Amino acid sequence: MPLLYHSYFHLLFIGIIALFPVVNPIGSSFIISPFFTGLSSAEKRKAVGRITLYAFSICTVSLFAGQWILELFGLSIPVVQLAGGIMICKMGWENLSSDKKQNGVNADTEAKLSGYSNIEDKLFYPITFPVTTGAGTISVLFTLSAHSESSDRQHYFINTAAVLSAIVVMCLLIYIFYLNTKNIIHYLSSNAEMIFNRISAFLIFCVGLQIAITGIKSLMK
Numbered sequence: 001m002p003l004l005y006h007s008y009f010h011l012l013f014i015g016i017i018a019l020f021p022v023v024n025p026i027g028s029s030f031i032i033s034p035f036f037t038g039l040s041s042a043e044k045r046k047a048v049g050r051i052t053l054y055a056f057s058i059c060t061v062s063l064f065a066g067q068w069i070l071e072l073f074g075l076s077i078p079v080v081q082l083a084g085g086i087m088i089c090k091m092g093w094e095n096l097s098s099d100k101k102q103n104g105v106n107a108d109t110e111a112k113l114s115g116y117s118n119i120e121d122k123l124f125y126p127i128t129f130p131v132t133t134g135a136g137t138i139s140v141l142f143t144l145s146a147h148s149e150s151s152d153r154q155h156y157f158i159n160t161a162a163v164l165s166a167i168v169v170m171c172l173l174i175y176i177f178y179l180n181t182k183n184i185i186h187y188l189s190s191n192a193e194m195i196f197n198r199i200s201a202f203l204i205f206c207v208g209l210q211i212a213i214t215g216i217k218s219l220m221k
Helices: 002-023 025-036 041-073 077-097 107-113 116-132 135-148 153-188 192-220
Strands: none
Touching: 002 025, 002 135, 002 153, 025 041, 025 116, 025 153, 025 192, 041 116, 041 135, 041 153, 077 116, 077 135, 077 192, 116 192, 135 153, 135 192
């Protein structure tokens, strides 16, 4: 039994360390922060809760059936990286190009555009996938799934429980940071939100470009 506990905590630690850089809940929270503009506290909690649920679902499906799904459609991780990178670049460019003040959008129109209904169709794509949990997360989960394989059923369940626990930890971090990003930005300065929105849009474009280039390099190999 002590060996099983050791195996559980060892794989849990490995899972958290492996998933944290690719999920990056801190960096991602600043990237998706502009989407929450105009939401009330209740709407933001609802949106973040949906994103967290979607992230958990993607991670769980990737852990148990991700490789099978990709094989079913004849897809590879590099192709997912390339496609996801292109869409993230598109999202970043749109955020960089948009400027409500320069376009003369009045307060009434802005009020109509704000709110939960305006981002509801964006919660899964692109906010959850590929920004929060993208191709990197899926590939790491494939690796952890292979690492948790064991001919002994008890060891397999312990290892799988450890990876699932790591996923739960990541989802909790996503919920905490996504929910409190705006408070952190407001705490820094009064103009910090506008500055971070512009910087985040540029970072979205750069992240998408990097993911797409990684996919191209993998395909060329």
